[in-house]
Each structure stands twice: as structure tokens, then as C-alpha cells.
Amino acid sequence: MASFGDARRVAILSLLGALVLFPSISAAQDSELESLRAMIKTMQQDLQKALSRIEQLEDEKTAGAAKLEQVEKSIKTVQSAPSILNPAIGMVIDATAEHRAKAGGDFNLRAAELGISAAIDPYARAYAFINANRDEIELEEAAIVTTSLPWNLQARAGRFFADFGRLPKFHPHEYPFVNTPLSLERMVGGESRADGVELSYLVPTPFFLRATLGGYNKMGADNERLDDTRPHAWSRFTYLGRLQAYFDLADNHSVELGSSLAYTPSIRIPEEPHGGSRSLAGLDLTYRYQPLASVLYQGFTLGGELFGNTERVERSSGFRRVRALGGYAYGEAKINREWTAGFLFDNAPSLSSPGKKTISYSPFVTWSLSEFNRLRFQYSFLDDQVREEKTERGNQFFLQWTTFLGSHSHGFRTR
Amino acid sequence: MKAGHSNLVKLILVLGLLFGLHATASAQRIRVITTVPDLADMTKQIGKELVEVESLTRGVEFMHAVPVKPSFVPRLNRTEVLVVMGLDLESSWLPALLEVASNPKILPGQIGHIDCSVGVNVMELPKTLDRAEGDVHPRGNPHYNLDPLNGRIIARNIAGGLARSFPQHKAAFEKNLNEYLAELNQAIARWEAMAAPLKDVRIVAYHRDWSYFANRFGMQIIGSIETKPGIEPTPNHLVSLAQKMQQEKAQIIIYGPQSDRFPRQLANQTGATVVRLQSTAGALPDTDTYIKFIDYNLRSLLGAVKKG
Numbered sequence: 001m002a003s004f005g006d007a008r009r010v011a012i013l014s015l016l017g018a019l020v021l022f023p024s025i026s027a028a029q030d031s032e033l034e035s036l037r038a039m040i041k042t043m044q045q046d047l048q049k050a051l052s053r054i055e056q057l058e059d060e061k062t063a064g065a066a067k068l069e070q071v072e073k074s075i076k077t078v079q080s081a082p083s084i085l086n087p088a089i090g091m092v093i094d095a096t097a098e099h100r101a102k103a104g105g106d107f108n109l110r111a112a113e114l115g116i117s118a119a120i121d122p123y124a125r126a127y128a129f130i131n132a133n134r135d136e137i138e139l140e141e142a143a144i145v146t147t148s149l150p151w152n153l154q155a156r157a158g159r160f161f162a163d164f165g166r167l168p169k170f171h172p173h174e175y176p177f178v179n180t181p182l183s184l185e186r187m188v189g190g191e192s193r194a195d196g197v198e199l200s201y202l203v204p205t206p207f208f209l210r211a212t213l214g215g216y217n218k219m220g221a222d223n224e225r226l227d228d229t230r231p232h233a234w235s236r237f238t239y240l241g242r243l244q245a246y247f248d249l250a251d252n253h254s255v256e257l258g259s260s261l262a263y264t265p266s267i268r269i270p271e272e273p274h275g276g277s278r279s280l281a282g283l284d285l286t287y288r289y290q291p292l293a294s295v296l297y298q299g300f301t302l303g304g305e306l307f308g309n310t311e312r313v314e315r316s317s318g319f320r321r322v323r324a325l326g327g328y329a330y331g332e333a334k335i336n337r338e339w340t341a342g343f344l345f346d347n348a349p350s351l352s353s354p355g356k357k358t359i360s361y362s363p364f365v366t367w368s369l370s371e372f373n374r375l376r377f378q379y380s381f382l383d384d385q386v387r388e389e390k391t392e393r394g395n396q397f398f399l400q401w402t403t404f405l406g407s408h409s410h411g412f413r414t415r
Numbered sequence: 416m417k418a419g420h421s422n423l424v425k426l427i428l429v430l431g432l433l434f435g436l437h438a439t440a441s442a443q444r445i446r447v448i449t450t451v452p453d454l455a456d457m458t459k460q461i462g463k464e465l466v467e468v469e470s471l472t473r474g475v476e477f478m479h480a481v482p483v484k485p486s487f488v489p490r491l492n493r494t495e496v497l498v499v500m501g502l503d504l505e506s507s508w509l510p511a512l513l514e515v516a517s518n519p520k521i522l523p524g525q526i527g528h529i530d531c532s533v534g535v536n537v538m539e540l541p542k543t544l545d546r547a548e549g550d551v552h553p554r555g556n557p558h559y560n561l562d563p564l565n566g567r568i569i570a571r572n573i574a575g576g577l578a579r580s581f582p583q584h585k586a587a588f589e590k591n592l593n594e595y596l597a598e599l600n601q602a603i604a605r606w607e608a609m610a611a612p613l614k615d616v617r618i619v620a621y622h623r624d625w626s627y628f629a630n631r632f633g634m635q636i637i638g639s640i641e642t643k644p645g646i647e648p649t650p651n652h653l654v655s656l657a658q659k660m661q662q663e664k665a666q667i668i669i670y671g672p673q674s675d676r677f678p679r680q681l682a683n684q685t686g687a688t689v690v691r692l693q694s695t696a697g698a699l700p701d702t703d704t705y706i707k708f709i710d711y712n713l714r715s716l717l718g719a720v721k722k723g
Contacts (some may be wrong), residue, residue, distance in 0.1 A: 058564065338647060
């Protein structure tokens with residue numbers, strides 16, 4: 001019994017002991033867990049610190065190397081300081097070997113064009129193109145363009161290619177084909193070169209829309225219907241308005257539309273000393289297929305311009321309107337990274353006798369050895385009713401070699 | 416006269432309302448344009464709800480031949496910040512667009528122009544600036560985004576640039592930057608472990624855009640398909656490249672937006688594996704963020720090495 005009583009006592013004591021001890025055991029476990037947690041937290045923090053330190057060291061290493069490079073660069077810069085602010089300079093050499101059935105053969109150095117461009121200050125930049133060919137050296141462009149006018153405005157002054165149409169603003173070596181289309185030559189006077197001022201406004205629409213107003217002595221590099229060598233009445237100036245819009249039809253397809261009007265209140269040409277007004281209207285349309293993922297190898301451009309010329313000329317019966325309509329259209333496809341092929345159709349009326357026309361058909365292929373070196377072969381057949389120039393009729397063959405030295409860009413207009 | 420007057424008042428009211436709406440919209444979010452999707456992704460991560468971001472390119476383009484689309488002009492005109500890769504990567508198309516965008520504050524050097532290449536340790540600085548060396552990059556190889564460690568520099572440049580223009584949000588940009596960097600750091604640690612099999616693997620690249628990537632993961636570029644940057648190969652060059660690949664046991668040929676004709680031809684001759692990688696984010700659904708894009712390239716390359 002005693003043993004039973006002892007055992008009971010032991011059991012009771014054990015129970016009591018357990019009751020007293022267990023909470024302390026579990027409390028001990030809790031505190032251990034707590035300390036483990038704290039330890040892990042500290043380790044985490046240490047690890048984070050170490051990682052940040054590694055990152056910092058790596059960055060310092062990179063930055064150190066970059067700084068060293070900058071120092072090296074600045075040493076080089078100092079060494080070349082006298083020329084460092086020189087403008088970007090480039091030259092285009094454009095030469096052709098030609099055979100014209102009615103005129104004969106010719107090696108023609110068409111252009112050695114020196115281009116210079118740079119920012120002037122935070123408010124403007126300027127560029128100039130001086131072209132030499134076998135006949136003459138002439139200043140094609142020398143213009144100042146603003147870079148920070150408010151209200152989406154941009155002003156341009158000096159000598160430049162007026163914002164008329166699309167190809168009239170290209171230097172001939174930028175054309176997709178060899179020659180200036182005759183319609184452009186006769187109706188605009190080649191490049192839309194003009195001495196004057198222009199103000200452009202980027203209309204704040206979701207799509208690209210740009211409007212230009214301009215005033216010039218005359219427009220057209222080879223335009224002999226106006227004289228720009230001396231001061232004359234404001235009525236003999238040419239005034240221009242243009243609207244240009246661009247739309248992405250889909251990712252790879254786009255269309256660009258432009259309409260231009262150049263108005264001259266009073267023209268004087270040698271045979272018309274009391275010439276009346278002249279309006280030259282232009283409509284240009286360019287469709288492009290540019291597959292973004294393979295633009296190096298594929299692409300297609302379809303472009304064309306329509307020119308309409310209206311002149312009031314004096315006849316014995318009084319003033320009379322003479323209207324002429326002409327234009328060109330071309331298609332060009334990229335065959336691979338280096339080769340493109342295309343076809344140009346051109347319809348060029350005579351401005352004085354619009355009934356007479358020269359119609360030409362010209363297939364061409366271009367081989368771009370690199371971005372700066374290009375060979376082009378073109379055949380042209382010209383059906384000529386105007387009969388003014390021997391060089392403007394019959395079968396013609398051209399081999400053109402165009403190279404670009406140094407910096408070369410005619411900017412947004414020739415993209 | 417009276418009718419005309421009331422019409423004028425209406426017109427002024429409508430214009431005022433339009434300008435008001437415009438001002439409210441712009442007060443809500445900072446408009447940011449980036450040149451490539453990588454930068455757009457990082458700007459979103461750093462700017463979060465404060466920014467509205469759009470990339471001009473989609474990631475499928477060859478960066479040296481991006482079409483100069485006038486549709487980019489209105490976007491550049493309206494943006495408050497322009498984020499670029501720099502090092503002349505965009506030199507063939509961006510300057511012509513900026514010329515007509517009428518937005519002086521995003522021109523190079525201005526406060527709204529963020530050049531992400533600042534502070535990058537540039538590789539392949541040309542020793543001579545001569546086009547006889549092909550279409551050289553005067554300021555060095557511009558494909559630095561392919562090294563994920565440079566991703567950190569890009570992110571910091573974006574955060575710093577945004578804070579310069581919008582100092583009132585500096586704290587938010589910094590917080591988001593730190594979160595993004597933590598995520599990127601984790602990914603970098605993962606990539607470095609993953610990339611172990613790439614160590615010392617010899618590769619040939621079509622264009623020289625893989626130098627940073629190869630350098631980071633220990634691969635060796637033994638040649639390129641282009642004879643010089645931007646110059647297509649001649650038959651002689653391909654023959655000597657194939658010989659070199661066999662001598663040096665090159666396993667992989669990398670190409671990007673170029674045609675696969677020459678890579679496949681070389682692969683047939685040498686037994687190397689052809690793999691198409693992306694040089695910017697965004698081209699594929701699973702490369703829509705910078706991290707996913709690096710991940711994709713690494714996995715594709717590891718797959719090719721395994722196959723090889």
C-alpha cells in the first residue's frame with residue numbers, strides 16, 4: 001500500500017512537476033526559435049549588405065573603367081581641340097558614263113557636292129551644299145534653320161530647296177533613278193532651289209501633318225522664267241503653301257500625301273515681257289511597304305507626282321491662260337540587301353506649248369556595295385514631240401557611280 | 416456682327432476647354448518615349464503609375480536600319496522625356512525625326528533627353544575612324560544592353576534622368592529603382608549560374624552586336640559573317656570563316672534580324688548550330704520585358720549548346 005501510496009505520490013509529484021516544468025520548456029523552445037529568427041534576420045541583413053557591397057564594387061569597377069576612358073577621351077579631345085568644333089563635312093561624288101542615241105557618249109562628272117552642317121547655338125543650326133560639276137561651281141544651299149521656336153514652328157532662311165513636292169527637294173544623287181525626271185525639270189526647273197524664307201508648322205494632330213508657307217525670289221534651280229539676281233517688285237516673287245500628311249496603314253504599309261502650290265503674281269520671261277500670273281500646283285503620293293523585321297532585304301516604294309502649271313500670258317487677243325499637266329511615277333523593289341530594281345514613267349509637257357510632250361520609260365537596277373557606295377544601271381527610251389534638245393530623245397544608257405565621303409545627310413526631307 | 420462675336424466667344428471657350436483637358440491629362444502622367452522596348456520596360460518599372468511610356472521601335476527591327484517614319488514625329492513632339500540607348504545606335508534615324516519634331520527639350524544635351532549609355536564601360540572603341548573598316552561606330556559598340564550588368568546602369572540613368580526633370584517624384588523613382596534593381600540582381604545571379612555551360616564556347620556572330628553578351632558569360636567570338644560591320648560577306652570570306660570555325664571548333668552561329676542564308680550555309684559546312692537571338696526586347700511575346708528578353712537569349716543559347 002505504502003508502495004502504492006509512494007507511487008501515487010511520485011505520480012502526483014511528477015504531474016505537478018510536469019505542470020510546472022512544461023511551460024518553462026516550451027518557453028525555452030520559443031525563445032530559442034526567437035533567437036534563431038533574429039539570427040536569420042541578421043544573416044539576411046548581412047547577406048543583403050554583402051550583395052549591395054558586391055554590386056557597389058562592381059559598379060565602381062565599371063564606373064572606374066568608364067572614368068578612365070573618359071579621361072583618355074578628354075586627353076584626346078584636348079589634343080584635337082582646335083578642330084573639335086568644326087562642322088560635319090562630307091562630299092558626294094556622282095559620275096556617269098552615258099550613251100544617248102541622238103547625242104553620243106559622255107563621261108559626265110555630275111556632282112562633287114561638298115556638304116557642311118552644324119548647330120550654331122541653342123536656337124539654330126545651319127547647313128550648306130556647294131556643288132561642282134564640269135560646267136560650274138555653285139552654291140546649291142546655304143540655310144539657317146531654327147531649332148527651338150515655340151508653338152511647333154520652324155523657320156528657314158537663306159538659299160535652300162523650297163518645300164514644294166517630294167523629289168524637287170532631293171539632290172539628284174538621292175533620286176532612286178539616274179536622271180531628274182523631265183517633267184520635274186521642265187515644270188519646276190529641276191530642284192526647287194530658292195532664295196527666301198519659309199515657316200513650317202507641325203500641326204498637333206495624332207498623325208503627321210505639316211504646313212509650310214514660303215516666299216522666295218523665285219523657285220527652281222533651272223527656272224529661267226524669273227530673274228533672281230536683282231531686287232524687283234514683290235509681285236514678281238513666288239509664294240508657296242504646302243500641306244504634307246503621313247499615315248501608317250498597317251505595321252509595314254504607309255502612305256504619304258502632299259499638296260503644294262507656288263504662286264507668282266507676275267512672271268516675266270524673255271518672250272513674254274508683260275507676263276501675267278503663274279500657279280504651279282503639285283500633288284505627291286508615296287506608298288511604302290517596309291516590312292519592319294526584314295527591311296534590310298525586302299521593301300517596295302511606289303511614288304509619283306503630278307504637276308499642273310497655269311500661266312496668264314499676253315497674246316494679241318489679250319491675256320490667255322495656258323495650262324500644262326505633267327508628272328512622273330515610279331516603283332522600286334528591294335531584291336535583297338544589296339540590289340534594288342525599278343521602273344520610271346515620265347510625262348513632260350512643254351510649258352509654252354502644252355500639247356507637245358516627251359514621254360519616257362526607264363527601267364533601272366541599283367547595286368549598293370555598302371551604304372556609301374552605289375552603282376546604278378538605267379536604260380531610257382524617250383518619245384519626244386517637243387524637239388528642243390537632242391539629249392531628250394531616243395534610246396539612252398546610263399551607268400552611274402555614286403559615293404559618299406565623310407558625313408552625309410540631307411535630313412528628314414530625303415528619308 | 417453680334418453672331419460673329421458670340422461664335423468667337425464659343426470658339427475661345429472650346430479651345431480653352433481643349434487646352435484645359437490637355438493640361439489635366441498631362442498633369443496625370445509623365446509622357447515618355449523610348450527608342451527601344453528595353454528602355455520602355457525599365458521606364459515603366461521605375462516610373463510605375465507616374466509615367467505613360469511608349470517605345471518607337473518594336474524590337475523586330477535591325478537597329479541600324481529603322482525606317483524614318485513621320486508617324487514617330489507627333490509622338491516625339493508631345494513627349495516630355497526621350498530615353499535613348501545612345502552611342503550612335505539610333506544615329507541613322509532619330510536625328511532626322513528630331514529635326515522636325517519641334518520639341519527642343521528632348522534634343523541631345525537637354526533635360527528631357529536621357530542617354531542610358533552614360534557610365535557604361537564601352538567595348539570596341541575604334542582605333543581608327545575610317546570607313547574602310549565598314550560602318551564603324553565612332554563611340555564604340557552600342558549594343559551594351561546585352562550585358563545584364565549594364566541593365567543596372569540603364570535603370571539608374573533612367574531614374575536619375577526622370578528625377579532631374581521631375582524632382583517632386585524623386586523619392587518614388589528611387590524606391591521603384593531599388594525594387595527593380597533587387598529583381599534584376601536576383602535574375603543576374605540566376606543567369607550567372609545558368610550560363611556555366613557557355614564558358615569558353617566559341618561562337619560566330621553575323622553582326623558585331625554580341626560582344627557584351629559574350630564577354631559577360633565567358634564565350635569567345637572567333638569571327639563574324641559580315642566582313643566588316645554592315646558589309647555583306649564575300650564568298651572568300653565565308654570559305655576562310657568556315658575553315659577558322661573548324662580549326663577553332665566553333666559550336667554556335669548567332670544571327671539576329673539578318674537573313675539566315677549565310678548562317679545556314681556555314682552551319683552545313685561546319686556542323687555548328689544556328690541560333691537566332693534578339694538584340695533588343697519586345698520582338699516576341701516572351702521577350703516583352705528586359706529580364707525576360709535576356710532570359711530568352713540565354714535559354715536559346717543554352718539550348719543550342721546542348722544540341723551542339
